Amino acid sequence: MKDKEFKIYFDRAVAKRKIAQEIAALRKAYNITQAQLAKEIKTSQQAISRLESPNDKRMPSLVFLDKIAKVFDRRLVISLQK
Helix, strand or coil, X not given: CCHHHHXXXXXXXXXXXXXXXXXXXXXHHCCCXXXXXXXXXXXXXXXXXXXXXXXXXXXXXXXXXXXXXXXXXXXXXXXCCC
């Protein structure tokens, strides 16, 4: 694998982990279970569990993240940085 490819995969993994940690922290701060959050956004508890798992490599959709953000009265902000 080329260095550029490795960086892409590495950056993606770091971003996924940050998303997972932030959502788990918010959920815990609000004393909301995975099942309760899932019910709020009309998804399964397993989907929330996968999202919070550091082992799951799938990147959540922006729509999914926006739904979660709204539960916590937050805005989803995306930034393109150099």
